[in-house]
Amino acid sequence: MKSRATIHRDFSIARIDDRLYSAFIEHMGRAIYTGIYEPDHPTANAQGFRKDVLELVRALNIPAxxxxxxxxxxxYNxxxxxxxxxxxxxxxxxAWRSRETNQVGINEFAGWAKDAGIAMMLAVNLGTRSIEEARNFVEYCNHPQGTYWSDLRRQHGVTEPYNxxxxxLGNEMDGPWQIGHKEAKEYGRLADETxxxxxxxxxGIETIVCGSSNDQMATYPEWERQVLDECYENVDYxxxxxxxxxxxxxxxxxxAxxxxxxxxxxAIGGVIDFIKAKKRAKNDVYICFDEWNVWYHNREQDSRNWREWDWPEAPELLEEDYNLEDALLVGGLLNEFIRRxxxxxxxxxAQLVNVIAPIRAEKGGKAWATAIYFPYQFASLFGRGTALNxxxxxxxxxxxxxxxxxxxxxxxxxxTDGKSLTIFAINRSPDEAMDMDLALHGFQNVSLIDHQVLGGDGTGAREANTSANPDRIKPRQGDKLSVDDGAVKAQLGPLSYNLIRIAVE
Structure with missing residues (x-):
């Protein structure tokens, strides 16, 4: 199989926002408790957070x-x-029929996020609560001092605001499963005022309004049209x-x-453009794809469990063992976000630890990277700058x-500095290698920095990293690539993800 591709230095798509490589973590299953937070763990720091997990998190360079x-x-209150x-x-x-101890709240989580070098993107409850509670939450987090909520934060030991x-503005409000589910116009009005x-x-404050929970919802994309019709000029995403x-x-x-x-x-980009034109608005609204991942390996069993169990504390839930095939899917989704x-x-x-996550952690035991960790890490580390066609x-x-x-x-x-070009290339074929010829135009003094490969070596598509074998799926140095006279020639193995870094001028 042969493929040709061409990249020109001046044919760009957009400047990539670093936040394209953000993460999500919820009070769900073992994401928080025995995930990032386990005071009795051998690696726990003084605040009770696991340092082995924190080390894996830091290596991802997550922006938000x-x-x-x-x-x-x-x-949630x-x-x-x-x-x-x-x-x-x-x-x-x-939501998950479990018991919440509230031992981790905003101040504990903010401390963990600071240690991890990650900015917070906070969600307010617009299901069972109102504008007032959202306003109070922002005041507690962001106001310096001299008011009830800001002074209460200071009494809790946090002198400086989080800013x-x-x-x-809520979560999946289009979903009938959502506590406090609302109709589109009703939610749009509430989101606008909030x-x-x-x-x-x-x-500098930016707000994210809820779009569709997925593109199979009966209300999609009419939900977006009605919601944005109510709040377009006062939201950002x-x-x-x-x-x-x-x-x-x-x-x-x-x-596919x-x-x-x-x-x-x-499609949603088209809806945004339509509403902007209809309102003769001056502002732009962009997309925040703030939940995405692979979720299916244990989905049916998990669904039965959380509907039947008797309110356990931090139960095992959505703990997927991701395989090579899943890693390539995640790499491809990141490619799509770059292209868009x-x-x-x-x-x-979604999410970061234990719950459909790139990082897994045993209670009292070890932590390891799942197969999807690596394409996520490569994109976060090297996918910052300008996306090229x-x-x-x-x-x-x-x-x-x-x-x-x-x-x-x-x-x-x-x-960003213009001195390197990173190419994320995936051969989707399950059984055939691909000869890729890549022409680079407008670049000078082209030379190879690195070529890392995930898969493509006979590793089974459905093999996964586990506690017993945490290194079954991991990147290796590529050896079937050459760069010469402005051209890249590579053989991409079947079911392979390839990180290609090239020095350019």
Whole structure:
């Protein structure tokens, strides 16, 4: 199989917002408790957070993290998680039918995020609560001093405000499963007024309004049209969510869902443009794809569990063992976000630890990187700068999810300093190697920096990293690539993800 591709230095898509490589963590399952926080763990720091997990998190260079939910936030009282820990109430979490101890609240999480070098993107409860509670939450987090909520934060030992700039206005309010689910117009009005209240706290605050929970919702994309019709001029982003699975074990159709996601983004981009034109608005609204990941391996069993169990504390939930095939799907989705970076400015992999996550952690035991950790890490580390167009000529296939799908999934980013070019190339074929000829135009003094490969070496598509074998899927140095006279020639193994870094002028 042969594919040709061309990249020109001056043919760009957009400047990539660093927040494209953000993450999400929710009070759900073992994401928080025995995930990032386990006071009795051998590696726990003075605040009770696991240092082995923190080390894996830091290596991802995550720019922002969405917290505390998710479905959890739609019945959450943020005030339950402040003050003396021994006085905090234990609550029943209706979203995941579990018991919430509130031992981690905003101040503990903010401390962890600071240690990890990550900015917070906080969600407010617009399911069971109102503008007033959202306003109070922002005042507690952002106001310096001299008011009830800011002085209360200071009494809790936090002198300096957090100055949180990103605020999510609820979560999946289109979903009938959501506690406090609302109709589009009703939610749009509430989001509009809440956004105005939140932004009254100062310049620089950005708000994210809820879009569709996925592109299969009966209300999609009419939901976006009605919601934005109510709040367009007072919000900055509209969120999209989508989860992926391969229960049918059809690898090529699985990968075609990446192209399906591109259509999802394109459709909502059209809705945004329509509302902007209708309102003669001056501002732009962008997409925040703040929940996305693979979720299917244990989904049916998990669904039965949380509907039947008797309110456990930090139960095992959505703990997926991701395989090579999943890693390539995640790499392809990141490529799609890069290719759509003119529309998608923020994206958050869901979630970060234990719950459908790139990082797994045993209670009292070890932590390790799942297979999806590596394409996420490579994109976060080397996918910052300007997204470039890539013209591809090569074999295609058709599937139920999308038609005319290229076997070569590729994205390119020129670094902020202009001195390097990173190419993320995936051979989607399950059984055939690909000879890729890549022409580079407008660049000088081209030379290879690095070539890392995931898969493509006979590793089974459905092999995964586990506690017993945490290094089964990991990157290795590539040896089938050459750079000469402005051209890259590479052989991409079947089912392989390739990170290619090239020095340029």
């Amino acid at each position: 993290i969405r917290y505390p939910g998710g479905n959890f936030v739609s019945a 943020w005030e339950d998680g402040i003050g003396a820990k021994e006085q905090r109430p234990v609550r029943l979490d209706l 949180v700039q990103m605020w999510c 956004s105005k209240a939140v932004k009254a706290f100062g310049k 509209i969120s999209l969510h989508k989860y992926f699975g391969n229960s049918s074990h059809n690898t090529l159709n699985y990968f 869902k990446i192209d399906e996601t591109g259509r999802y983004i394109q 970076s003119d529309r998608v400015k923020i994206a958050a992999i 890539v013209a591809v000529d090569g074999p295609h296939y058709s599937a139920d999810a999308a038609q005319d799908v290229s076997y070569l999934d590729i994205a390119a980013v020129r670094a």
